[in-house]
Structure formats: C-alpha cells, structure tokens
Amino acid sequence: MFGRRPVRAAKGTILARSVSFKAGGRLDAGCLLGPTEIAALVMAGVGEVTVAELDPHDVAQDEVARRVSAAMVPLPSDANLDLGRPSAGAVQITATCAGVLGLDTAGITRMNRVDEGVAVATLPQFHRVAKGDVVATVRVIPYGVKRSALSKVIEDAHDTIRVRAVLAETASLIQTVIGGDGGAAKGEAFLRVRLDRLGVHLIETLVVPHREEALAEALLSARGEVVFVLTAVETVDRGDVAPEAVKQAGGVITRFGLPVDPGARFFAGGLGAVPILGLPGGARDPAMTGVDRLVDRLLCGVSITDEDIAQMGVGGLSSSDV
Template sequence: MKKIKTVDAIGHILCHDITRIAPGKFKGRAFKKGHVVKEEDIEVLLSMGKDNLYVWEKIDGLVHENDAAVVLKDLTAGENLEFSEIKEGKIDFIANTDGLLKVDVDALLNLNLIDDIVLSTLHNNFVVKKGLKVAGTRVIPLLIDEQKLIEAKEVVKNKKIVDVIKFKPKKVAIVTTGNEIYHKRIVDKFGPVIKEKVEKFGCQVIGQAICSDDKAMIKNAINDFINQGAELICCTGGMSVDPDDVTPTAIKESGAEIVTYGAPILPGAMFLLAYNKDIPIMGIPGCAMYNKTTVFDVILPRVLIDEKLTKLDIVKYGHGGLCMSCEVCTYPSCNFAKI
C-alpha cells in the first residue's frame, strides 16, 4: 500500500472503500476497495476532499480481478454471447440469440480445478432464449497470480468452453403409421403435436403421410419425402415391440443407418434415431402424444443445430433421464435430461 496524489491515481487500485456524504441526499460507499481509478473519478474524489489516496503498489506477476476476468471471458466464451459490465472480478455471459447452450464439460471441470478461478454455467444442451444469462466467470482474490491465468490458457487451449448455437430450422416431414388411422377408424392426434413442437423452432412441415402397418408403404413414404427435400423425418406410431409394429424395420429398410432403437429416457424409451446420409429420422413413441415433455423434446433441439448424435450421446441421458411428471411442467428449467 502506498499514498499518492489523487491527480496521479489514474489506473491505480484503491486499497479501501471511500464513503461519500451529501447532507440530506446520500451517504454510502462511493468507491469500493479494488476499484481502478479512472480519469472521470478524479474530479469526484477531489470534491469529496480526497487530495491523496491509498492504492495498491503494482507488483509484477499479479493481475487485478477485473483484468483477469476479461482474460477468462476471452478465453472461454464462444459464439453468440454478449457480456455484462465487469464488476468485482465478475462477468456474466448472456445469450444474444435463441439457441442451444453447448458447454465443454471436461474443460470446465479442469478450469475450475485451478485455484482462485470460477466459471459457472447452466447445463450443457440447455435450450436458451435471447437475453438469458447462461454463464458467469469470477476471480476470487482482488489480485490473482498471473501464472494461474497462464495455466488456464493451457487447460482451455484453443477450445471455447461456452457457446450458444443458433437453431437451423428444417423442412420436416411426418410419417404417421397405424391401420386404425389409415382406415379412418380414429383421428390422428400425433401429427398436430409434432407440428406444434417443430414450428416453435421455426421449422416448416412440408407434408404428412398416413400409412397402414405395411413396411413397403412406410419405407416408400420416407424415401418420397427425402426426394422432396425433407431435412428431418418424424415417424409416429408402430414403435413398440408388438409383431405388427413395423415402423422400426421400415426405417431400416428405407436405407437409413440406425443409431439406436431404445433410449434411457422416460417417457420415451422406445425412441429410435437413424440417419439417411445426413438426414435424421426419428421414430417417436406414443408417449409424445400425451406427455408434455418426452425424449422428443430432449433430442429435437440437438438435431436442429445439426449435431449428428451417436449411441453414446443417447445413452448418457440415463443419468437424469427420468421425468418427474410434475403437475406444472417447467422444462427445460428442471432436472430432466440434463447432461
């Protein structure tokens, strides 16, 4: 700590709080310990009778919390983010678009293992709206050892830990199966549900085919939609293991490669994911027709950022993949399917 003239204090760090008293108007802290004195502060400080200030002596190898927070922000923040004002070594990361939050969980863990550094995020794969705070970084001490920032750079390397990926709306086709619907014994209620869910993401439904429980008819409907330019195909009905439920077989025989038939997500265990080249095909179980949130709501946002999912991606949902079926659904702001 050293005493210097206030007029010479620009860029220096205050060692203590400074209280301001304006009779009948204000009494409280005007400047906080750790504040970096700016040019516009000088006149205010002088008007408060502060001709001299006690400031930290600049020491090589130590970085002020605010400067360090900027380093961490630049190191970890990726796409489609804006930032709060720096305050007390803290910066908030805010989504500047609707999209899907992607967090490099392993890099996040390794960064937080470094003493005096904090980066906190929402869950990976969280559906976010523009303006939502998705992460925050903070430096714990007022002055941090520069070596820790160097260590942070070595941990993160060229990767970014936090990104918001914009959704890419797709042309969606619905293939609805079932003799009872095909022969008009009952009214299809699945198509409207799928249409509502995909349109919330800006997708366009280019058509719906109603098929009987006939493999060839289902297979042909899938391929016809691919030829029409469909970028996502949602197959509804016929997804159980009953002998007359042939939708999974028809999807496979259409030329698609099955990623998984079955998912550790409840509701939604009979979910199927396949790809015909790069076109995702989802076999959606009946639960999606009457449960507010299911496997379809979990997987759809990832498909809509062009993430090509693997079986491992699906299997990871086993931990947390049980929906509590709350009376008032708050998804995605709940524990369901967070990985």
C-alpha cells in the same frame, strides 16, 4: 491488501464497499479512489473506508474476466457467441443463434480448479438455447487475481464453449393411424412447439394407415430435411411396423430404445442423407423428456454414440416430484 483505511490514506486503492452520501449521490464499490473521490469522501465527513489494494503481481478483476472470456471464445462469430463487456468483475457470454450448447466440460472444470477467485458457470452440456440467451458467465470474485493464476486459467480456457447451430431448416411429420386420426392434431401441435424453439419449420404432416407399405410410401415422399415418425401404437421391436417401413423404403435403423422414462420407445435411422426419428407416444405430451434433448442434438448435427446414449440413463427418469 483488503481492509479498513483512513480516507486520506486511501488514494489509489479500490473502494470495496459502496458509500452513500446524506446530501445525495454515492460512490460504488469497485471504483478507483482518485483525488476527486477522496475529496468527496472528506467533504461528506467519511473517516474510513473499506478498500482493496492490488500488488504488482495482481491483475484487476475486470481485466481478468475479459481475458478469460476471450480465451474461452477466441472467435466469437465462429462459436455463435457474443462476449459482454466486463462489469464488476463479470462477463456474460450470450448465444447469437438458436442451437445446443457445446462445452469442453473437462477444460471448464480445470479452469475452476486453478483459483477460487475465478468462477466459470455455464448452462448444461447440449442445453437448448435461443438467440440472446446467456449461456455462461465468467465471474472474478476478488478485486484482483495473481498473474500466475490468470495465466494458468487461460491455458485451460481455450475454445471451451460454443453454440452448435441448427443444421436442418425444415422437417416433416408422418403419423400413422388406426381407424381415425388417433390424436394426430395433438402430436403435430406439440412437435411444432418443440421445433419452433430451434427455428425448424414443420412444412408438412402426412397421415397414413398404420401399415408398413403406407408408411414406407410416405417416407419416400416426405420433403423435410429431417423426418419424424409418430405411430398410432408405440414401436416395441426392431421388427415392428415403423422400423420395417424404414427398411422397406431403402433406409436403415441405427438405434432402437433409450434409457429414459418416459421416452424409451424411440428409434433413429436414415433414408439416404435424411435422418428419420421415431418418436415415442410421450411426444403427444408437452412435458420435456430425455428424447427432446437427444432430438435437439441431432437437429444441430451433434453425433450420438452408443456411449452417449448409455450415459443418458443417469438422470433419464423424469418425475413430477422433482
């Protein structure tokens, strides 16, 4: 039940609209109207209040938010998440470490279909997060939800959100140059900013001539857990200098090209267990691109399939007009 009710008949209901007293003080929406609250309203001359009353089949909003969030994150420490205390029908879910957000998007969509009163909102899939960031909220809009609806939401909620922590702690940058440093300082500065956001330390920058032999030697000597390559001229073919240098060093190229703009001229590979990521020229620019999202995922150990990359095309165009 929701509506207006005489104050003296409102005991045991939930106040739906806050009431401020002329003499000072207030009763906040959501409070249970017990004898003390009723007496205060009568003393203040309030005749009617807007209230909500739960029936035996309803569960109060804070309890709904608590149960739903607990189902979404059954083991908070394993999921690198913290569940806030329910307040006004809402629970905030925050990251306890840096990483990327991992979601069961289908499960969360099913949750939001069950009952209009239960709303789950998250950051986007694979969004980069820092420690303390709010990554999701569970909000219960009315003051109560049917027990049957809550049970169905909980069925769909199990283990639907986590933060994938960064696996690599260190990185190396190899830059090739033609007749000078060719903007090497700018490339290093912007990569360092990108890595710092995830707590990855750029431990070295190697600058070598834009030749296969020199780059292959640098790849073999790099000490980082992941190696970034930024060439003097962008890589335009699997047979270009950088991919050939990776193969010359004994590595492999697993992907060349992305359906993003800017950032299409990206390549990925590996040398033993060390990932090698060939950055496009746009890495010398502070603007975020689809490549940044891909790199974040790789640093957090999220496998990337050809289908994942194909799906990057929708929304892969970056525009200053958006």
